[in-house]
Amino acid sequence: MTASSHHPALSAQASAESLVELLDDARRRTLALVAPLSENDLGTQHDPLMSPIVWDLGHIAHFEELWLLRNTEGPVEFGEMPGVYNPFEHPRATRGALELPSAAETLALLTRVRERVAGRVRAIDWTTDDPLLRDGYVVRLVAQHEHQHNETMLQTLQLKQGAPYAAPRGWDVPAALPVARDMVHVPAGEYSMGTDDRVWAYDNERPRHRVWLPAFEIDRVPVTNGAYLEFMHDGGYERRELWSGAGWQWREQTRASAPGYWEQRGAHWSVRTMDRVQPVPLDHPVCHVSWYEAEAFARWAGKRLPSEAEWEVAATWDAARGAARQAPWGAGPATPPVANVEQLAFGTAPVGAYPAGTSPSGCTGMVGDVWEWTASDFTGYPGFVAFPYREYSEVFFGSDSRVLRGGSWATRAAVARATFRNWDYPVRRQIFAGFRCARDA
Ligand code: AVJ
Ligand code: FE
Numbered sequence: 001m002t003a004s005s006h007h008p009a010l011s012a013q014a015s016a017e018s019l020v021e022l023l024d025d026a027r028r029r030t031l032a033l034v035a036p037l038s039e040n041d042l043g044t045q046h047d048p049l050m051s052p053i054v055w056d057l058g059h060i061a062h063f064e065e066l067w068l069l070r071n072t073e074g075p076v077e078f079g080e081m082p083g084v085y086n087p088f089e090h091p092r093a094t095r096g097a098l099e100l101p102s103a104a105e106t107l108a109l110l111t112r113v114r115e116r117v118a119g120r121v122r123a124i125d126w127t128t129d130d131p132l133l134r135d136g137y138v139v140r141l142v143a144q145h146e147h148q149h150n151e152t153m154l155q156t157l158q159l160k161q162g163a164p165y166a167a168p169r170g171w172d173v174p175a176a177l178p179v180a181r182d183m184v185h186v187p188a189g190e191y192s193m194g195t196d197d198r199v200w201a202y203d204n205e206r207p208r209h210r211v212w213l214p215a216f217e218i219d220r221v222p223v224t225n226g227a228y229l230e231f232m233h234d235g236g237y238e239r240r241e242l243w244s245g246a247g248w249q250w251r252e253q254t255r256a257s258a259p260g261y262w263e264q265r266g267a268h269w270s271v272r273t274m275d276r277v278q279p280v281p282l283d284h285p286v287c288h289v290s291w292y293e294a295e296a297f298a299r300w301a302g303k304r305l306p307s308e309a310e311w312e313v314a315a316t317w318d319a320a321r322g323a324a325r326q327a328p329w330g331a332g333p334a335t336p337p338v339a340n341v342e343q344l345a346f347g348t349a350p351v352g353a354y355p356a357g358t359s360p361s362g363c364t365g366m367v368g369d370v371w372e373w374t375a376s377d378f379t380g381y382p383g384f385v386a387f388p389y390r391e392y393s394e395v396f397f398g399s400d401s402r403v404l405r406g407g408s409w410a411t412r413a414a415v416a417r418a419t420f421r422n423w424d425y426p427v428r429r430q431i432f433a434g435f436r437c438a439r440d441a
Pocket of ligand 1: 145148149152392421422423424
């Protein structure tokens, strides 16, 4: 995949304006998401897993200042991020105790940094050979950082107790459409995954490389709430044999007996998404499950989780062309007509509701709605080179985290690309995460 397949070639001038617009678009959304929040909601730590939202806001400002102001004057190290906003100096659980500037001061800082950044972006020659600057790579890095913190903030707002977040809903999801709930077959073969893109992609998505896969089957649609209820009604949470050792330990410790945010009222289950409580929608993907729950469900179904490579091949491989597509639907960004992304639906859609987003293999909903847990550990692809800083990806490589793919309803389109890799610990449920299953063919 070449850089030009991602965006039209732009003149240096047009490019500077489009880069400023990328940042401004990210900022408009950040401000729209926090607009309904009180000073107290912004400043409080709502959960030990998450930062106070003012911390996210200050961290967004300082990340931008580091990469787009200081770094354009001379090389910087990630460790130069100032004290309180350095994620490695202050783990999330401790951020509620930090002396943080007020929401008003933090919002003023965001604006002040951005005014200087806009001038700098217009002054820089983005046609240089420096891979950090070329085609505005570092600007896209900063915009995507803000996008990702938006999703983090939405996780916080979903977790928060007390008065629910008054979600600024922008649109409704499409109605259900009939879709088969079978598995699609992918023949054995040599495929490729990852990308060589140097415009949008993070270091962990590179390089594009060959993978050999035995034949497999993968679910056409993500596991639905209805299917998950069958697992629950069949004793899924009580049957030790369905769980791995670590998974059972998680189940014992948390006493989990349903996905996050489900509440039982008599024989009926309801689910809360921000400020909306509704009967569990049976034809939507299950959301807020840990990797261990996904693993247990898959074992119950006589299946397993797909590897990351299987997921990406099912999402992008175009057998007719013998090449991967940039996106399941061909090329171009994820947008609400092809996928449930961009946040403002504030919830999932019925499976199959986006037929235009179907992949060549026949899978739907690969991008959007819910992140999908995969079986794979988060590690570097063969030939991985950290760029531009080790603390984004490389320090998290290993067997502690599993990869999630495909983005959720809470992911901005620019981040919801088919090669994007998210990761978290298998115990975590704050992510807007579900899964689909696979099996050997
Ligand atoms: C890619 C979502 C795991 O939130 O830790 C934000 C994104 N990196 N700031 C995270 C990120 C630096 C990252 N994830
Ligand atoms: Fe960050």
